[in-house]
Amino acid sequence: MKKMKSVYLLAVLALMLVVSTACGNKNGDNKAASAGDKSSSSSESMVISGSSAMQPLVAASAEEFKKQNPKADIQVQAGGSGTGLSQVSQGAVKIGNSDVFAEEKEGIAADQLVDHKIAVVGMSAAVNPEVGLKDISKENLIKVFTGKVKNWKEIGGKDQKVALINRPDSSGTRATFVKYALDGNKPVEGAATEDSSNTVQKLIKETPGAIGYLAFSYFKENSGITPLSINGVAPKAENVIDGKFPIWAYEHSYTKGEPKGLEKEFLDYMMSDAIQGELIPSQGYIAVSKMKVERDAKGKITKK
Incomplete structure (x- = not known):
């Protein structure tokens, strides 16, 4: 009788071990699947439109960004600042580029947009x-x-x-x-x-x-x-x-609300040393940090 009880106990323990192992593998598989499903935001796609004066800089920046993030799909279109502001306001694009402040354009709800001054042109x-x-x-x-x-x-x-x-x-x-x-x-x-x-x-x-x-x-x-x-x-x-030449403007990248995902990653990249210190001057633009004067939406210039 004792021998039969021992055999029975061993059988129960073996069964519990099998069940435990199976459950553990299932949980591990679920965690692995979950981790695999969580993709980086740099594998997203994004359309940017607007200022044609800004297009060469943004297009060049996008190419450099994609070298580091090959899964990112960024399309840069022109069409003018008004188009960029309208499309980002409507949610048709993630980023709208503009040579003018959103407040200067009629029909644009500027209070819904977030201004990111990328450069000066x-x-x-x-x-x-x-x-x-x-x-x-x-x-x-x-x-x-x-x-x-x-x-x-x-x-x-x-x-x-x-x-x-x-x-x-x-x-x-x-x-x-x-x-x-x-x-x-x-x-x-x-x-x-x-x-x-x-x-x-x-x-x-x-x-x-x-x-x-x-x-x-x-x-x-x-x-x-x-x-x-x-x-x-x-x-x-x-x-x-130095403020001697009067015809210039900020190059704005507007987002509808605070940027997130790929749009945030790309805008952060646009403000990196690689872009601000190297690409911007090589493309004929001016880094905002270099300016000795600044201008508000009404056109008033003051020294920094």
């Missing part, structure tokens, strides 16, 4: 090299864009008809240029209007007598266009930093 007028000018007074610049000067020979250039190239109302580059270069005077109607800064550059290069306006980042050595100094002040980063 300088802008100036640029002409076809055959125009024969490298410097222009602000007074004459306003006359050119308001149609009062119709031939370049009137202000010391070649005998060529002025061909204006403009940006649409949604463009932050246009808003910045009109506000700070033209003192609020609107360009004459009938000028060619292009959505993309890339197209503006191409048209200035190919069109005799052409003038348009672009971010410094488009003033490459081989761009085929001539950037204009304003009142003798060259369109260079150091002149923007």
